[in-house]
Structures are given as C-alpha cells and as structure tokens.
Amino acid sequence: MADILFHIFAFITIGSSVAVVYNHNAVNSAMAFLIGLVGVAGLFVLLDTFLLAVLLVLVYVGAVVALFLFIVMLLDMQGGERKAFSKPTAVAGLIGAALLAVCAMTLIRNFGGLETAEMGSIVPVGANLKHYAEQLFTTYLLPVQVVGFLLLISMLGVIVLSKKFEGMEDVK
C-alpha cells in the first residue's frame, strides 16, 4: 500500500514541478507549485515525519504560495507574448537538461546499489514530537535563536524595502 502511495505522490510531485516550469501563466505556475507541495507533504507522511508534513503545508501552501499569488495579482504582469529563446538561454536549457539526464542515468545505473536497511526495521524517530523538542532545545538551541533573529531582521527588511523613499528617483 505504501509503495502505491509513494508512486502516486512521486508522480504528483514531479508532474507538477514540470508544470511549474512549463506553464506560461504565473498563476497556473503557482497553482502547480501548490499541488506539488501537497505531493511532497504526502512523501513526508510516508517517511513518518508528520510534523514536517504539517509544517510544510502550513508554511509553504499557507504562506509562501499565498504570497506568490498575492504578488502576481499586485503586479498584474501583462507580458503575454512570449519571445523566442535567445541563444544563451537555449544553451543554458540544454546544459540543465544534460544535468537532468546525467542525474537520471546515475540513479538508474546504480539502482538498488545503495545498501540500506528496510524501512520497517528502523525506528521512526521523526514521528515523535518529543524528539524535535529535545533536539531544538538542547543541541540546536543557538540555531533556533539565530533563526528567530533572522525572521525579525527579514520582517524589518521587508518594511524598509516596501517603503517609498523621497528623492531617490535618480537611482534608475
């Protein structure tokens, strides 16, 4: 059962990732991104990390994608007519596609080459909320505080960035 679910979620994730890149419309891209994130949350549930699955949906789907949609609405991008790819872009796309092919080849050739234990035989430490609390408040106490400070700084930065400055029109 878990295997079938894995394949379904993997298909959703990769399919909507391709849709994010492929769609002409930014709103459609954001929606595809949303569906892909739900697929990733499903993969997290299959890996027994329920807290991270919920957090992913809350933070990404609830905040990030909503923010993206809000900005798309705010900017009202016209740019519908699509220009042909310039030469550097085509080369870059080719290099990216080659990277993708190399990754796929490596994985396919070494399929089953990674020696890991069965999933059932390993204790799912990520399923227990207590383990997160233990780690975050002992080993990772300093990073937690740094991240909290980072959030404060980024909030201040956003306020400063969205403020209108007088007499700065010459910076164009």
Add this chain to the structure above:
Amino acid sequence: MNVGLTEYLTVATVMFAVGFVGVLIRKNTLVIYMCLELMLVASTIAFVAFSRFNGTMDGNVFVFFILTVAAAEVAVGLAIIVALFRRRQTVQVEELNALKN
C-alpha cells in the same frame, strides 16, 4: 518492489533538476523564484529520507530550519521584486539589463 532510499532520492534529484532547468530557461522573475523554492523543497525531501533511513533526528531538524529560512527568504525576495517592479515597470529578466556592459 519495495520503496527504499534510492526511490526517494530519485524523486528529490529529478525535482531539483527540473527546478534548475526552470531557473535557467524562464524569463519571469516570479517564476524563477518559484523554481528556486522548488529546488529548496527537493533538498528537504533528500534530508528527510536520509534521516528516516539512518534513524537519526538531525536531518529532520535541518528541514525545520530550511522551512523557516525559506519563509524569510520569500518575504524579502518578493519585497525586492515589488520594489523592482515599481521602479522599472517590468519583471522580465531580459529587460532588467541595467548592469550590462
């Protein structure tokens, strides 16, 4: 077929590569930003999978931090894009060539 670490890593790799291609070929700054987020999420899949198959907690805690930093990053990045749009009236990367030459 039993789903193991390799399958999860395959999904993460393919998702990362798709995001990378998107960053390279798309012209809209917002979509490029979405593709960056795609790459971040792909890396979190790898973290969680490694953590699960090793029976350790560190990968999960790292994903916790990645989520937080990604939220802060999106807020600042989108504010920059809005400021850019206010000044230049466009978000297409081809027209943002003030530093060219």
